[in-house]
Amino acid sequence: MGLKAALKKIDQYAVTHTKPLPPLVQELVDETYKEMGRMAGMLSGPVEGSLLQMLVATVGAKRVLEIGMFTGYSALMMAAALPDDGEMVTLELSAEHAAFARGFFERSEDGRKVRLMEGPALESLKSLQGPFDLVFIDANKGGYVDYYEAALPMLSEHGLIAVDNVLWSGNVLDPKDDDAKAIVAFNDHVSRDTRVTHVMLTVRDGIMLIRRR
Ligand SMILES: C[S@@+](CC[C@H](N)C(=O)[O-])C[C@H]1O[C@@H](n2cnc3c(N)ncnc32)[C@H](O)[C@@H]1O
Numbered sequence: 001m002g003l004k005a006a007l008k009k010i011d012q013y014a015v016t017h018t019k020p021l022p023p024l025v026q027e028l029v030d031e032t033y034k035e036m037g038r039m040a041g042m043l044s045g046p047v048e049g050s051l052l053q054m055l056v057a058t059v060g061a062k063r064v065l066e067i068g069m070f071t072g073y074s075a076l077m078m079a080a081a082l083p084d085d086g087e088m089v090t091l092e093l094s095a096e097h098a099a100f101a102r103g104f105f106e107r108s109e110d111g112r113k114v115r116l117m118e119g120p121a122l123e124s125l126k127s128l129q130g131p132f133d134l135v136f137i138d139a140n141k142g143g144y145v146d147y148y149e150a151a152l153p154m155l156s157e158h159g160l161i162a163v164d165n166v167l168w169s170g171n172v173l174d175p176k177d178d179d180a181k182a183i184v185a186f187n188d189h190v191s192r193d194t195r196v197t198h199v200m201l202t203v204r205d206g207i208m209l210i211r212r213r
Contacts, residue, residue: 011047011204018050025049025076028104032071035100042070044138044164048204049077052136052162055209056081059160061133066090067121067147068139068164072101072114078136079110088114089128091121091139122146130154138164141179144186152195152212160211163190167206 001009021029033040044052056064056078062085064078069092079088088110092098098118105111117124121139125147135151137144144163151161166172166187171180190198190210198210 015046018047021046021049021077022080024104024108025073028071028073028076032073032100036071039070044074045204048164048207049074051203051207052134053077053081055160055162056134059133059158061086063087063130063132063156064089065128065132065135065151065154067125067135067137067143067151068092069101069116070097070138072104074136074138075101075114075116076104076108076110078134079108079113082110082113084113086113089117089132090114091117091119091124093118093120093139122150125150128154131156131159133159135159135161136164137161141165141168141182141186144182145189148186148190148210155212158211160209163208163210165205166200166208167202169205172206 029043032043052074061082064082066075069075069090075088075090082088095118098116101116105114121143132154133156135155137147139147155161166183168180168183172184172187175181175184190196190208195212196210197213198208201207201209
C-alpha cells in the first residue's frame with residue numbers, strides 16, 4: 001500500500017474510534033455536502049471537531065471565539081461542551097454560510113449559546129472584548145497573523161488558541177501559492193513569538209495549539 005492510501009486508512013481508523021457525531025451535527029455535515037459542493041471540504045471533520053470539543057471541556061471554557069465558521073459545524077461541536085451560561089462567538093464573512101448555519105443553530109439545544117457575527121472577521125474583532133478561554137482560527141489563510149495578533153490579548157490567563165490547516169496539505173514544505181506562503185509566514189511568526197509556547201499537531205491538515213507563557 002502506498003503512503004497516501006495508508007494515511008487515508010489511518011484517518012478512517014481514527015474516525016471509527018472517535019465518538020460518533022450527534023444526529024443533528026451529522027445532518028448538518030450531510031446537508032453541507034449536499035448544498036455546498038466542493039466547499040464542503042472546508043469542514044474540519046469528525047476527529048478535529050471532537051478534539052475541539054474535548055479542548056473546550058478540558059480547559060473548562062466559558063467563552064469561545066471562532067474565526068471562520070462556514071456552516072456551523074465546529075461552532076456547534078464546541079458549543080455543546082460549554083456550560084449553559086457559556087458563550088460561543090463565531091465570525092463569518094459569507095451571508096450564505098451564515099444563513100445555512102443559523103437554520104441549524106435554531107434547531108440545536110446548544111444554539112442559544114452561539115452569537116454569530118456576520119462580516120469581515122477583522123472588523124468584528126475590533127468590537128469584541130475578552131477574555132476568551134479558547135480561540136479557534138480557521139478563516140482566510142492570508143488573515144491568520146492578524147487574527148492571531150487580535151486574539152492573543154483577548155485570551156484568558158489559561159486560554160488556548162487552536163489554529164487549523166497549518167500543514168496546508170503538506171504544501172508548507174514547498175510553498176508555491178499565496179495561501180501556502182501565508183501559512184508558512186504564520187507558522188514562522190508564532191515560532192518566533194517569545195510571548196507564547198506552542199505545539200504543532202499533525203492531526204488532519206495540521207493544528208497549532210498556542211498558549212501564553
Ligand atoms: C475553512 S472554513 C471554516 C470551517 C469551520 N470552522 C468548520 O470547521 O466547519 C473558512 C470560513 O471562513 C470564512 N471566511 C473567509 N474569509 C473571512 C473573513 N475575512 N472574515 C470572516 N470569515 C471569513 C469563509 O467564508 C468560510 O466559511
